[in-house]
Amino acid sequence: MLRQTATTFAVETRGRGLVEFTRPVAAWLAQAAVETGLLTLFVRHTSASLLIQENADPDVRADLDRFFARLVPDGDPLFRHVDEGPDDMPSHVRSALTSVQLAIPVADGRLVLGTWQGIYLWEHRHRGHRREVAAHLLGE
Amino acid sequence: MLRQTATTFAVETRGRGLVEFTRPVAAWLAQAAVETGLLTLFVRHTSASLLIQENADPDVRADLDRFFARLVPDGDPLFRHVDEGPDDMPSHVRSALTSVQLAIPVADGRLVLGTWQGIYLWEHRHRGHRREVAAHLLGE
Amino acid sequence: MLRQTATTFAVETRGRGLVEFTRPVAAWLAQAAVETGLLTLFVRHTSASLLIQENADPDVRADLDRFFARLVPDGDPLFRHVDEGPDDMPSHVRSALTSVQLAIPVADGRLVLGTWQGIYLWEHRHRGHRREVAAHLLGE
Numbered sequence: 001m002l003r004q005t006a007t008t009f010a011v012e013t014r015g016r017g018l019v020e021f022t023r024p025v026a027a028w029l030a031q032a033a034v035e036t037g038l039l040t041l042f043v044r045h046t047s048a049s050l051l052i053q054e055n056a057d058p059d060v061r062a063d064l065d066r067f068f069a070r071l072v073p074d075g076d077p078l079f080r081h082v083d084e085g086p087d088d089m090p091s092h093v094r095s096a097l098t099s100v101q102l103a104i105p106v107a108d109g110r111l112v113l114g115t116w117q118g119i120y121l122w123e124h125r126h127r128g129h130r131r132e133v134a135a136h137l138l139g140e
Numbered sequence: 141m142l143r144q145t146a147t148t149f150a151v152e153t154r155g156r157g158l159v160e161f162t163r164p165v166a167a168w169l170a171q172a173a174v175e176t177g178l179l180t181l182f183v184r185h186t187s188a189s190l191l192i193q194e195n196a197d198p199d200v201r202a203d204l205d206r207f208f209a210r211l212v213p214d215g216d217p218l219f220r221h222v223d224e225g226p227d228d229m230p231s232h233v234r235s236a237l238t239s240v241q242l243a244i245p246v247a248d249g250r251l252v253l254g255t256w257q258g259i260y261l262w263e264h265r266h267r268g269h270r271r272e273v274a275a276h277l278l279g280e
Numbered sequence: 281m282l283r284q285t286a287t288t289f290a291v292e293t294r295g296r297g298l299v300e301f302t303r304p305v306a307a308w309l310a311q312a313a314v315e316t317g318l319l320t321l322f323v324r325h326t327s328a329s330l331l332i333q334e335n336a337d338p339d340v341r342a343d344l345d346r347f348f349a350r351l352v353p354d355g356d357p358l359f360r361h362v363d364e365g366p367d368d369m370p371s372h373v374r375s376a377l378t379s380v381q382l383a384i385p386v387a388d389g390r391l392v393l394g395t396w397q398g399i400y401l402w403e404h405r406h407r408g409h410r411r412e413v414a415a416h417l418l419g420e
Contacts, residue, residue: 002142002282002418004279006176006247036286038320038416040178040243044254046194052380054326054372059361063369064376066358071211071351078206081199089203092194096204098376100192100257101243103320103383105416107286112414114324117380134252136178136245138142138278138418139284142282144419146316146387180318180383184394186334211351218346221339229343232334236344240332240397241383274392276318276385278282278418 002140005032009041009133013123016069016087018053018061021133022119026111029137037106037139044132047091047124049098055118064122068094091124098122106139142280145172149181149273153263156209156227158193158201161273162259166251169277177246177279184272187231187264189238195258204262208234231264238262246279282420285312289321289413293403296349296367298333298341301413302399306391309417317386317419324412327371327404329378335398344402348374371404378402386419 007028011021029039043050054060072093075086082088102119105112113119121131147168151161169179183190194200212233215226222228242259245252253259261271287308291301309319323330334340352373355366362368382399385392393399401411 002284004142004176004178006245036284036416038284038418040245042243042245042252044252044257046192046254046256051376052326053376057361057363060369060372063359063361064373067352067356067373068376070358072207076207078210079203081197081203083197089200092200093204093207096191096193096208097237099239099379103243103322103381105286105320105322105414107414112322112324114326114412116326117324132254134245134247136176138178144282144316144318146385180385182383182385182392184392184397186332186394186396212347216347218350219343221337221343223337229340232340233344233347236331236333236348237377239379243383272394274385274387276316278318 004138006136009135011121011131011133013131014128015126016123017065018120018122020055020118020120025119032137034106034137034139035109037137038103039106039111040103040136042101042134043121044134046095048131049095049122050100050102051098051120051122052117053120054116056116087126094124144278147275149275151261151271151273153271154268155266156263157205158260158262160195160258160260165259172277174246174277174279175249177277178243179246180243180276182241182274183261184274186235188271189235189262190240190242191238191260191262192257193260194256196256227266234264284418286416289415291401291411291413293411294408295406296403297345298400298402300335300398300400305399312417314386314417314419315389317417318383319386320383320416322381322414324414326375328411329375329402330380330382331378331400331402332397333400334396336396367406374404
């Protein structure tokens, strides 16, 4: 019979950049013993994102961060919301340009991630944070 | 036992900009009396988006809109699809750069939104519209 | 009673551009005979996206592709990850700027898509690929 379970993951960041957390998510899924289902992740912050990206070449993550730093420059005079510094409003824009949530089907007891896909939290602030990711799992 | 319910929210916009509608969503959730679950929102238009953003400082919304107006200029000569005016194709691009749907887990009877997170509909057209947001709630 | 079902769609692409696959998804939904529910789609690749866009005027798709080609130029010297050619890293960036998944409620036995909304796979590579989209359907 269909059932659900929920948890929260804490992801520690060391400042701007992508942090993979596929492993704890997969471990949680494994102990839930769901064969078919749907996993949803949601980051409870407005200056971090959730992202599926390539987990093979670390250059991909560095390039992503470089591209977004150029697209949404810190300290852009366009921004009025600067309460927390030059990387404050760019973080909100980067969040809007990406996503705060991910829904990933589960099949044969595993996330349907492709060969090169990993689950990442993208920290947009320069300072490290402890980020909370709420997780919901439905399945049987 | 797991159950589901669905509804549609109407969000009135006054032209380009973000309109918060966290409150009616939370009210609907409260009357559904779901303790743990998953809420999904989907906007039925191609020139509006759904977004989680900071709900404290209104400058954030203004900055977001200014940034996107610069990134995707109205009347850009690049665009051929101009049937409905200079803000027509930019609206579709803004929709592609953001998202039309949001999935938000429910825990302890409440959306797991962070302290500063609100649910917004982002109107991309200059003219106001009545936007329809389909909602699905699963839980128990 | 709530139940779930899952499948995989194969979407053939002929190189960069949007490929609509609303029809096979709707057909699968119809045979599943779900009246109310939630459909989730997830693309198992890091250089393609899923997107809801206008399905009336083909200029919209061409304009989207032109805009993204200008925003994320192929062969940008900023990028170090160039293993698979000048469109490799831009594909990952385009994936980050859009989304790999879509959740669409089902009501009255149909996807709640608006009049002009279609479901698209966006191929970001110049070469054609066979793309896999995992699908999960919950409902009753």
